[in-house]
Amino acid sequence: MRRSKYERPTHLIAGGDRPRLTTSAMIASIAGADQPTKPAPFGHTLSALAEKDDRIVGLSADLAKYTDLHIFRAAHPERFYQMGMAEQLLMMSAAGMAREGLQPWVTTYAVFASRRAYDFICLAIAEEMLDVKIVCALPGLTTGYGPSHQATEDIAMFRGMPNLTIIDPCDALEIEQALPAIAAHKGPVYMRLLRGNVPLVLDEYGYSFEFGKAKLIRDGRDTLIISSGLMTMRALEAAKALQKDGIDAGVLHVPTIKPLDEETILAECRKQNRLVVVAENHTVIGGLGEAVAATLMRSDVRPSAFRQIGLPDQFLEAGALPTLHDMYGISTQAVIAQIKGWL
């Protein structure tokens, strides 16, 4: 619970002795200090795809620079459309372009696409199965700017939209691999974007993205972590740390949230009776966790225990991202601690 705005934070004023983290830029980096990264994998990959596909155009609502679409804009200026700070127009005009045979890739922040433009994505794009790709930065808790910019419920909203495919990639490698598959899919796709210097993680595991498929990245006897997006990165780090404590944790990565690869999820959960933990950078309501739970229930698959790691059903606080990830239980340390507590 936040303290009252009328209560001065005197402990922070006049030389408080604790080292303080600052919120810094709107899009704080999610990369660890010594983690390898790749710059703007979305922007570079889309620019390369457009070389071979004349249908591809890029649109943004005054956020090209903050969604890595500025790379595409520089490479293909005549194929970039600035739609102004108008997310409804962004989706409507993309629908019109798709009707005329183009393949629009539109970018904004996930909060604006989901909360502000939902009706326009739903009726103008999804209902008509139009070939529009919606790529959104700041998914879940990836900014310290507070609820105005934290898209904690975007997947819950979009899961309810028929025809829409939802992709939540983990790292730079996966973004590079997912983009051609998304372009090849004929229909609307919502992709959660990691932008800027994006961590490179999955190369270590010989991973390859397949549209609509969950992939077992490592197996484990004691627990299976089912995760998407940046939480797969955290799950893999946690699994390495748990190994040192003699806990064998598997990681099943589910980059396609919808349609869900129920077959693989059921097969992995049936393989062995163990703790199943679903970890997601999203509210625990209506996201991957509840989707997996319903899948297991419908098929009478009962793991020894089922737990969720995700954001609470609250408007989250502002602050530094590492602080917030610890506070809300999605940092690597928090994942480790929660799993140990459940075993």
Add this chain to the structure above:
Amino acid sequence: MTEIGHNVSLAERARRIRRHALRMGEVQGQGYIAQALGVADVLAVSYFHATTYRPDDPEWEGRDRFLLSIGHYAIALYAALIEAKIIPEDELETYGTDDSRLPMSGMAAYTPGMEITGGSLGHGLGIAVGMALALKRKQSKSFVYNLFSDGELDEGSTWEAAMSAGSYKLDNLIGIVDVNQMQADGPSLGVMNFEPLAPKFEAFGWFVQRVDGNDIDALVRAFDAARYHEGNQPRIIICDTRMAKGVPFLEARERNHFLRVEPQEWAEAIRIIDAGVPA
């Protein structure tokens, strides 16, 4: 204008569009018949004077795009599409029935000639902006028309689209606003005052005309001026129309957004329409 029917007057086209609409209204016994009667002259000029299309190939690449964002006006557009021979006339008896191609609210997936799904109001003009931009990419000579309502002027998305059309100088976009002064909750200006309307669009960079939307000669001049205007700016024709135009006893109803009409009144309305303009 298509090759068919040069010899049929636009007034006669409008009369037949009203007649088709009344016959569809009769199938349901109620509906958005006042809007259809009010906008019939605008549709007659749109489909039989201004736009280019092929009745046997509704998705012909060279067609002008005619976007109806007002989903509940579908009865009016179906009447025009029937008159344009894009939809066979005998299908009007299926209007709003199970498995029909003519649902109560217009949807692109159901009906030949229906370019977009309307109904969630305030979508049409923005989709038209995207189509107009795409047509320019394709170096197409086609126009994009969007027929929308005065009620849709309440929607913020309409104004996002209006500003962008001016900014992109979309001279291949022609907006048509049906100002019939009636919304779901009552007279439009009482719901939300959108006047003065012409200066608003002028301020957004549009070429603006305001005409009596039930005066066919005035509509023909306005559509011609919109198509042949030299300025590189989007064009809008603000059409002041009369709800239920042509059927005085329906015009007289105070609240006619959704009309309930007695069984015997349909025949009377059709008789009045048939008598109004000689074929």
